[in-house]
Amino acid sequence: MRLGLKGRFVAFVMATTIAFGVVLTALAVRTQNDRLRHELVERGKLLTTVIAANATDAMALLEVRELRRLLAEVLDQENVLEAVAFDEDGRVYTDGTLENPSKHTPIGEAERRHTIASDALLVEFSGDVMTVTRPVWLGGRPLGGVRLRYSLAGLARDQAVLARRTAMVGAVFTVLAVLAAALLTEAVTRPLKEVIRATRSLARGEAVPTLRVRTSDEVGELAAAFNEMTRRLRETTVSRDAVDRVLGTMGECLIVIGPDGTIDRVNKAVSKLAGLPEDELVGRPCDELIGTPEGFRSLIDAVSAEGPVHGLETEMLVKDGAAVPMMVSVAPMAQSSDRPQAFVVVASDLSERVRIERQKDEFVAMIHHEVRGPLTAVHGALGLLAGGVAGELSDRARGLVEIALRNSERMERLVDDLLAARKLDTGKMDFRMEDADLMPLVEQAMEATSSYGTKFDVQFDLDGRVEGARVRVDPDRLIQVLTNVLSNAVRFSPAGETVTVSVTRREKNLRVSVVDRGPGIPEEFRDQVFEKFAQAGPDDWRHQSGTGLGMSISRAIMEELGGDIFFESEMDVGTTFFVDLPEA
Amino acid sequence: MARLGLALLAAVLLAPGCQQTPNEPAPKEPARTSGATGVLSVGSVSLNPGREYETFRPFADYLASRLGEVGIGKGRVVVADSLSKMVADLQRGSVDLFIDSPFPVAFVCDRAGSRPILRRWKRGSDVYHSVIFVRADSGIASADDFRGRIIAFGEPFSTTGFLLPKAALASSGLRLVNYEDPAATIQPDHVGYVFSNDAENTMFWVLKKKVAAGAVNADYFEALAGSRIEELRIIRRTEEVPRNVVCVRDGLDPELIRAVEEVLLAMDEDPQGRSVLSGFEQTARFDRFPGGSADQLGRVMELLAYVEEDLGR
Known part of the structure; x- marks a missing residue:
């Protein structure tokens, strides 16, 4: 199951709170355990010491009934499992009960030895039981001792109670934390959801309302940034639409070639000229569309070293197999540094120009053959007339012939210049x-x-x-x-x-x-x-x-x-x- | 120690009587027999009145519940902290029945004119006796060897802890003298005695050689000696006396006495009665004295002569 931001945040808070609670509980239980244990030990030592002090006279006088009474009172104390008074030989006087089944039984050897060696407390732990032995000495000699055994199971019960209470408190806090997290997340995700809805609307091309900026925090900044983004996107979209319209309108062919030499984009002029829809052209190697310019292995090689090139004449290979003469300019397209180089090719259809050039050639040829020859003959004839070959001309006739002669000379120069200019244009002048x-x-x-x-x-x-x-x-x-x-x-x-x-x-x-x-x-x-x-x-x-x-x-x-x-x-x-x- | 025991005994004898110790819990309302308004008071002596009251209360209630035909509608428990107070209560008529071991009963019969009527099988026993014992390694072979030594008795009003063993030794010609200090020097022709005030004390005093000998209830001897019984030797066993005795105050209505006797004698045949008896210090039954009360308790009355000096008379 995939959790949303809210779910993840709530789960995180819950997990964190529970983990924190568990650690806190463990620490609290441990601390409480140490405290309770310390208190119990100290209480046991104190009680044993007090009983031993009170039992000294009774032990010295062998007042076992008094010892029994003392120990009976001890047995009423919480956590006391056993209380015995014993003599210097380690034999039990009484265990505080009337039946006194423990009487005469030996206590442990270690306790006996400790008793006759020192009047210090002996504290031993075994499982959930603490044993405190207090030797009773009088006049520098041991009379016996008092041994009390305490249950630490009560400690475990206290720990369990504490753990339960702490766990309950932890559970309450967990619930509160989860609720708080849910509310907090809702406060955060609600604006985010609005952004998401707006983004989806944007992706669908629908109208995107301006988001309300409720706060000045990061969420508010996000909403403001989104509004700014949509505003700029609208502007960009308008600009791009305009660019698209321009590209679609321009008569020049525009081709974007990717780093691998395949076509990334073409404008309508290319589709129209090639006779193929844009989606069929995109992805093709550019060599399938544009012939290799003279002197280059590929179109892209033309720009690799020298930068942008202009005026390359080549051909576009169109659908029906025909080749359309083109003049192309190739330029590397500025990209961000982490993107491979792409190229922009602008190609002009030279078909009309070629046709015109052909017509020019035909016209010049026609001038050369159909005008210059007769003109030379006219000019020669007029020269002869002006030179009197055909007889002396009247002044009026001579004037007219000279006018004709000057104009024929001018016509000859005009024709010669036209022919010379054409030769220069076509590179045919030697x-x-x-x-x-x-x-x-x-x-x-x-x-x-x-x-x-x-x-x-x-x-x-x-x-x-x-x-x-x-x-x-x-x-x-x-x-x-x-x-x-x-x-x-x-x-x-x-x-x-x-x-x-x-x-x-x-x-x-x-x-x-x-x-x-x-x-x-x-x-x-x-x-x-x-x-x-x-x-x-x-x-x-x-x-x-x-x-x-x-x-x-x-x-x-x-x-x-x-x-x-x-x-x-x-x-x-x-x-x-x-x-x-x-x-x- | 002996002086302490005597002082305690004197206090028992001289202290004014009372029906109930101040710290005795208020008795619960007993079962009433329809129309009966009379109260039957059952007395006991104890230094722990609360526990004693709880022990006696079911018994008193049961008894009263069966005595409606003689006008008893309510049972009452009176716990005195001394025999002297109990004597006073019996004399005053504030206690109708007194149940205890033979020595105290004999004492109140002697002092208050009470009359024993039945025997109580306390803890399942009809009779009991005492044992006088020494350490096996003491070198004491007989009671005669007690001369110049000290023997420990229990409480001053204990039948088996004091009356029976002292009477047994005294009747055999030994002269017993009370001492307070077990370490006191005893004249060679005397047998010193001290009160340990507790059977366990007595046992340990002997075992720890604080005294040369001790006397305890024979029923408890083995239990008290426990694993160390091999270290002990019994020098003498006393005669047997009834385990527990029921006596009535002087002047109590004979019809009521008869009715009480009937109820008590039939109590072990009644399931409810058996249940009450079980909780009443494991009493098996009540029965009449074999040979009559005069014969049985009369012997105990005779033994009182051996402790007259201890009773302060």
């Missing part, structure tokens, strides 16, 4: 890296852009040189970058201004600086300078002659070359672009 002198490449770029500057009445000035500076680059791509920067400088420089170009060495880098005296780049546009299709202002038509892809392509190329491109700009003063390259 780089032929080699060690080369920097200065010739800079001069070559200036040369290539000079005609464009002339068109806008802008001059180039090479202000600083670093002779013999070598870099490891794809020269064509570097020239493309420098041409872009120089073209930009031309476009934003006022007519008649000079764009200053200089090459300097900065520690292990070589820096090409291109300074214009243009209006400067507006503050709000500076972050977008290297974005695709970014242009500062639509006001100046010259500005619109850019494709909006040049700076984006330039940055992508510089990243591939291992260098950097950035700028400083001050409104109404000008802008300086820096192209940094590691010195070879």
